[in-house]
Amino acid sequence: MQTNQHSLPIIIFFISTIIGVGIVTLPRETATIVGQPNMWISVILGAFVAFINALFIFMLMKKYPLKTVYDIAPELVGKWIGKLLNLIFVCYTIAISAFIIRTMAEIVNYYLLDKTPKFVVLLVLVLSCMYLVSTGLPNILLFLQLYFPIILLMFLLLTLLSIKNIEPTHLRPILYLDGSDLLKGVNSTFFSFVGYELLMVLSGEHRLTRWKPVTFILGISIGSVCVIYVLFFILNIGVLSIEELKVITFPTIEMAKAIEFQGFFFERFELLFLFGWIITIFTTLTAYYYSAMLGVCKTVNCKKTFFMNALIGLLILMLSLLPSGITELFSYGTYLNYLSYVALIAIPLLLFLFSFKKGAVK
Amino acid sequence: MNRRRFVRTSSLLEEQIKLEFHNSEDLKHKTIKLDGLTLTLLYLDDISDRMVIQKTILSPLLTIANEDTVISPSDIPDLIPLAAVNNIEDHSTISRHLMEGCTVLIARESNDHHVYSIKTTYSVKRSPDEPVNEPTISGPRDGFIECIQDNKALLRAHLKSSDLLFEQHLIGKDVVTSISITYLHGKASETLINEVRERVNQIEADYITDAGVLEQLLERNPLSVFPELTSTQHPTKVANALLEGRVALMTDGSPTVLIAPTTLNMLLQTPDDYYFKWIPASLIRLLSYFTALISVLLPGAYISLISFHHGLIPTSLAVSLSKTREGVPFPSVIEAFIMELTIEILREAGVRLPKPIGSTVSIVGAIVIGETAVSSGIVSPMMVMVISFTAICSFAIPNYQLSLALRTIRFFILFSAALLGVYGMLIAIFIVTTHLIKLRSFSTPYMEPFAPIHIKRWKDSFIRLYYRVGKRTGI
Numbered sequence: 093m094q095t096n097q098h099s100l101p102i103i104i105f106f107i108s109t110i111i112g113v114g115i116v117t118l119p120r121e122t123a124t125i126v127g128q129p130n131m132w133i134s135v136i137l138g139a140f141v142a143f144i145n146a147l148f149i150f151m152l153m154k155k156y157p158l159k160t161v162y163d164i165a166p167e168l169v170g171k172w173i174g175k176l177l178n179l180i181f182v183c184y185t186i187a188i189s190a191f192i193i194r195t196m197a198e199i200v201n202y203y204l205l206d207k208t209p210k211f212v213v214l215l216v217l218v219l220s221c222m223y224l225v226s227t228g229l230p231n232i233l234l235f236l237q238l239y240f241p242i243i244l245l246m247f248l249l250l251t252l253l254s255i256k257n258i259e260p261t262h263l264r265p266i267l268y269l270d271g272s273d274l275l276k277g278v279n280s281t282f283f284s285f286v287g288y289e290l291l292m293v294l295s296g297e298h299r300l301t302r303w304k305p306v307t308f309i310l311g312i313s314i315g316s317v318c319v320i321y322v323l324f325f326i327l328n329i330g331v332l333s334i335e336e337l338k339v340i341t342f343p344t345i346e347m348a349k350a351i352e353f354q355g356f357f358f359e360r361f362e363l364l365f366l367f368g369w370i371i372t373i374f375t376t377l378t379a380y381y382y383s384a385m386l387g388v389c390k391t392v393n394c395k396k397t398f399f400m401n402a403l404i405g406l407l408i409l410m411l412s413l414l415p416s417g418i419t420e421l422f423s424y425g426t427y428l429n430y431l432s433y434v435a436l437i438a439i440p441l442l443l444f445l446f447s448f449k450k451g452a453v454k
Numbered sequence: 455m456n457r458r459r460f461v462r463t464s465s466l467l468e469e470q471i472k473l474e475f476h477n478s479e480d481l482k483h484k485t486i487k488l489d490g491l492t493l494t495l496l497y498l499d500d501i502s503d504r505m506v507i508q509k510t511i512l513s514p515l516l517t518i519a520n521e522d523t524v525i526s527p528s529d530i531p532d533l534i535p536l537a538a539v540n541n542i543e544d545h546s547t548i549s550r551h552l553m554e555g556c557t558v559l560i561a562r563e564s565n566d567h568h569v570y571s572i573k574t575t576y577s578v579k580r581s582p583d584e585p586v587n588e589p590t591i592s593g594p595r596d597g598f599i600e601c602i603q604d605n606k607a608l609l610r611a612h613l614k615s616s617d618l619l620f621e622q623h624l625i626g627k628d629v630v631t632s633i634s635i636t637y638l639h640g641k642a643s644e645t646l647i648n649e650v651r652e653r654v655n656q657i658e659a660d661y662i663t664d665a666g667v668l669e670q671l672l673e674r675n676p677l678s679v680f681p682e683l684t685s686t687q688h689p690t691k692v693a694n695a696l697l698e699g700r701v702a703l704m705t706d707g708s709p710t711v712l713i714a715p716t717t718l719n720m721l722l723q724t725p726d727d728y729y730f731k732w733i734p735a736s737l738i739r740l741l742s743y744f745t746a747l748i749s750v751l752l753p754g755a756y757i758s759l760i761s762f763h764h765g766l767i768p769t770s771l772a773v774s775l776s777k778t779r780e781g782v783p784f785p786s787v788i789e790a791f792i793m794e795l796t797i798e799i800l801r802e803a804g805v806r807l808p809k810p811i812g813s814t815v816s817i818v819g820a821i822v823i824g825e826t827a828v829s830s831g832i833v834s835p836m837m838v839m840v841i842s843f844t845a846i847c848s849f850a851i852p853n854y855q856l857s858l859a860l861r862t863i864r865f866f867i868l869f870s871a872a873l874l875g876v877y878g879m880l881i882a883i884f885i886v887t888t889h890l891i892k893l894r895s896f897s898t899p900y901m902e903p904f905a906p907i908h909i910k911r912w913k914d915s916f917i918r919l920y921y922r923v924g925k926r927t928g929i
Binding site for chain 1: 762763765766768874875876877878880881884885887888891892899901904905906907
């Protein structure tokens with residue numbers, strides 16, 4: 093009971109962080125790589141890889157309880173290299189924030205506000221996020237808890253309404269396994285589970301020190317995100333078919349658009365989906381924004397969080413305005429993936445190896 | 455606290471009291487000499503009942519004096535059996551006793567003297583009628599009045615428990631107001647009581663006129679529009695809150711009682727919810743959440759659909775909407791703003807005017823302004839409908855303070871919707887919820903039980919499940 097109460101906010105934190113852009117763009121990306129109706133298996137495999145990676149990150153964090161990655165990096169590899177590693181991690185969080193909000197701005201411009209400049213759309217989002225981040229981690233966790241049921245309800249509603257539109261022929265052949273293609277797909281599905289690495293940042297605040305609760309938290313969060321993704325994959329394939337998925341930019345929104353519910357006053361369900369989805373983007377942005385701010389503050393030992401907050405906001409905003417169009421944005425996405433490899437695997441691995449060395453010296 | 459020492463001779467004491475009241479005419483002074491004993495009565499004429507003084511003090515004392523028994527000053531409490539007699543040790547409290555309508559009795563022998571205060575209060579009070587701004591359908595119809603003693607009695611009558619405690623605090627530099635911190639021992643947490651006590655003791659005010667003033671002095675977020683304490687005039691509501699482990703603050707001279715801590719969930723509930731069967735009661739709860747949402751979001755949603763997202767309106771509706779909007783000279787934001795302003799002015803006018811004229815305002819407002827504004831083409835009928843529906847929804851919110859707060863938020867949402875459509879609304883909602891999340895009422899999160907999530911407590915939040923009736927769990 094006690095652990096349950098304690099871990100629920102963190103589970104919600106991870107789920108809200110992980111669900112983000114992936115739910116809208118991932119079906120297309122995977123469809124172009126895998127190109128068969130069983131590509132949701134790639135999602136499960138991706139989740140598995142993410143889970144293993146998360147456990148590996150925890151193996152490192154467990155050695156230094158109640159410390160964040162920003163604290164241990166200077167300790168392990170020396171002050172300046174440690175600070176460099178911190179800055180790389182901060183760059184990664186800023187880049188990922190910029191990427192997701194730029195994707196969101198593209199979608200907002202495409203579906204909601206076609207004439208409003210992207211700068212304004214992004215500015216108000218970053219400003220409101222700045223306000224939320226300035227209230228501190230406990231309040232951020234509360235915020236995520238408030239919106240979590242709304243997000244779940246929205247996904248559930250969308251699923252229920254879309255089931256009617258599924259063409260069973262689109263889903264055939266069922267369970268036809270082409271191993272090599274599915275494994276190639278893992279490369280892209282894996283990145284949609286990005287978000288669990290904030291364990292490295294959260295470990296300072298909460299007593300995430302023992303294997304059992306952390307495995308439980310990670311399992312539940314990655315598992316439930318995996319369930320949601322698989323569900324949306326099946327819905328996407330069932331409603332739109334693989335061929336269509338390959339050419340539609342934002343398939344999940346198109347799927348929501350396909351919902352017809354005659355006789356009901358409200359006909360346009362993509363608005364409902366966009367509402368819920370912008371909330372998830374906001375929560376993801378908040379989590380990364382907070383991590384970036386904490387990282388910068390810890391690296392330069394700055395107590396003036398307001399100044400750092402504004403600086404991070406400005407950086408995210410500037411970076412998000414960098415790509416000129418949606419194709420360029422997606423090409424930046426591949427660079428972002430390399431950066432993710434560095435932040436998710438290289439940095440923890442490096443620190444892990446150094447932790448042995450340091451231990452031996454002692 | 456300058457507690458002056460009790461003065462030796464009591465004749466000097468009388469002079470001092472008279473001087474403190476600047477020889478006011480309504481301070482009456484009467485000296486009776488019994489053998490060897492001098493009794494001095496001091497009372498304020500208009501707030502003490504002369505008949506009571508005669509009956510309870512003078513007649514027993516004089517009867518005994520006639521029986522030739524020797525009276526010593528320390529026996530006096532036993533000789534006045536009918537009234538509440540207090541022994542006064544501290545000179546500085548005498549004036550307070552006098553102002554409460556007590557009669558001060560100074561009994562002096564050659565070397566011994568005592569000061570007593572006897573309750574002889576005479577006051578004009580109204581009866582505990584049903585509160586005007588919180589009508590109830592089937593619950594108890596009594597309401598708090600301006601006298602703190604009667605309010606305590608009312609609360610005792612509703613909450614017959616030996617755990618009910620009243621803690622008196624005297625606040626105010628120029629005029630002292632008594633404030634009573636009320637809680638159920640064992641239910642309210644010690645940290646909460648301490649926090650309330652601390653905040654009450656920190657108050658530096660010259661004079662507290664009403665509970666509303668006290669509320670603002672106790673608040674820690676003066677920039678927030680949301681109330682940090684609930685105010686109510688219903689004894690049952692206070693009793694419910696106390697049973698949940700909350701603390702109530704009574705102010706002398708105000709019929710309003712403050713309840714701390716307050717959550718948003720609490721502001722959307724009425725005592726009536728517990729008096730009906732759980733299914734209709736739950737539906738009513740859902741309805742009040744729904745109306746709160748509508749009253750904040752509807753004008754903004756309408757504006758953003760009209761001016762940004764025509765495509766999202768169902769086609770048949772869009773056609774009829776565009777017909778009604780024909781010939782309206784203003785952009786829809788200005789139109790909405792004009793209507794909102796009109797409604798707010800009408801509402802304020804309705805509050806200020808005496809009741810018989812108040813109905814005229816509603817007729818003028820509803821029929822004349824509403825009808826003619828539409829027929830002269832200043833606003834579209836749809837806009838009138840949206841704005842008046844919003845107004846009706848905000849009337850359905852159980853708590854007036856909350857409805858005031860939501861009125862303010864509505865304008866914020868309206869303008870963000872006018873700038874950035876549905877997206878702007880969503881961002882505005884993020885900002886408002888961030889504020890609500892940040893808000894604490896006496897260290898309790900304002901959005902509890904939704905953030906932090908307590909799913910077990912949801913059954914008495916936006917719904918009210920069957921087995922919750924007659925049971926109360928702590929906050």
